[in-house]
Amino acid sequence: MKTDILIIGSGCSGLYCALQLPADKQITIITKADLESSDSFLAQGGMCMLKSDSDYDSYFEDTMKAGHYENDKKSVDIMIRSSQDVVKDLLSYGVDFKRDEAVALAFTREGAHSTKRILFHEDITGKEITSKLLAAVQKLPNVTILEHTTMVDIICRENICYGIAAQAVRAMNTASHFADSMESGNDLTVSVNDLSVGIDHNTTHSVVYRHAGVTRPVRSFLNLSQIVGLLTACIVTCFAALVVLFNGLNKVCRINAGLLG
Ligand SMILES: Cc1cc2nc3c(=O)[nH]c(=O)nc-3n(C[C@H](O)[C@H](O)[C@H](O)COP(=O)(O)OP(=O)(O)OC[C@H]3O[C@@H](n4cnc5c(N)ncnc54)[C@H](O)[C@@H]3O)c2cc1C
Numbered sequence: 001m002k003t004d005i006l007i008i009g010s011g012c013s014g015l016y017c018a019l020q021l022p023a024d025k026q027i028t029i030i031t032k033a034d035l036e037s038s039d040s041f042l043a044q045g046g047m048c049m050l051k052s053d054s055d056y057d058s059y060f061e062d063t064m065k066a067g068h069y070e071n072d073k074k075s076v077d078i079m080i081r082s083s084q085d086v087v088k089d090l091l092s093y094g095v096d097f098k099r100d101e102a103v104a105l106a107f108t109r110e111g112a113h114s115t116k117r118i119l120f121h122e123d124i125t126g127k128e129i130t131s132k133l134l135a136a137v138q139k140l141p142n143v144t145i146l147e148h149t150t151m152v153d154i155i156c157r158e159n160i161c162y163g164i165a166a167q168a169v170r171a172m173n174t175a176s177h178f179a180d181s182m183e184s185g186n187d188l189t190v191s192v193n194d195l196s197v198g199i200d201h202n203t204t205h206s207v208v209y210r211h212a213g214v215t216r217p218v219r220s221f222l223n224l225s226q227i228v229g230l231l232t233a234c235i236v237t238c239f240a241a242l243v244v245l246f247n248g249l250n251k252v253c254r255i256n257a258g259l260l261g
Helices: 012-020 053-066 073-092 125-138 175-183 224-260
Strands: 005-008 027-030 143-146 149-157 160-168 186-191 196-200 206-211 214-220
Touching: 005 012, 005 160, 012 027, 012 073, 012 125, 027 149, 053 073, 073 125, 125 143
Parallel strands: 005 027, 027 143
Antiparallel strands: 149 160, 160 186, 196 206, 206 214
16 A cells, blocks of 8 residues: 555554644554554653743753653753643643643642643543544544554665555454464555555565566565474474484493493
């Protein structure tokens, strides 16, 4: 399949990204599980926001300290300065943050923060934010979401990404379903540019790209039967080695017995 923009993952960052992109672009979001299985749905606490310019230095210092001063300072600056706009966006998507008696946003304090600057929704802030983002994305006609679709490779040439190789599998509830799901998995490639990318079934799961009429291999995968074959070969080799060792030991014992006798 082809798409203008491909987003891997349907957590809050993937969904928020889709909402910021131009409406005239075809966007595909893939996620390896179902739409509600992501860390974003699990986040309990809340998210911080710059309440006023006077809090900037303290907010910056708290963030750097929590990151053992290894944080990228530019990213921290962007996170703090964009926090009010992000919160405005979230409110416009219907996110329901806790309010005080005056119906103003209520802030709490948690983690490494030295003052109250956390917005929250009960103890399910992640679910509140992500479910509202998801609902907003699902209304966009230019966005296609593929669940249970796992990216297994990125197709790059000269440092440019042309697409990915992905595998679509049925939901796996227990480990015993794994082999069955792998067998029933559908190979899929998504290309995001002029190169066409595809699975070449003649060469057992080799990913190829075709450009200017030339087909080139990108990477080969082992399928399930190849893995089983490899394991069987290992077991047979080990067994043969044990038989040789046992025969050798038996001979040595007989020689020793002969010498002693
Ligand atoms: C229990 C818990 C509590 C938390 N509490 C807080 C908190 O209070 N405040 C806070 O700010 N943060 C909190 N966090 C952290 C926060 O949840 C994450 O930082 C945030 O959700 C990351 O969002 P994301 O969209 O980048 O990633 P995720 O939400 O992890 O989404 C990643 C997505 O990528 C998909 N994916 C991954 N690999 C592939 C692949 N190969 N192919 C296809 N899809 C793939 C996944 O299926 C998923 O949809 C908490 C996290 C947890 C687990």
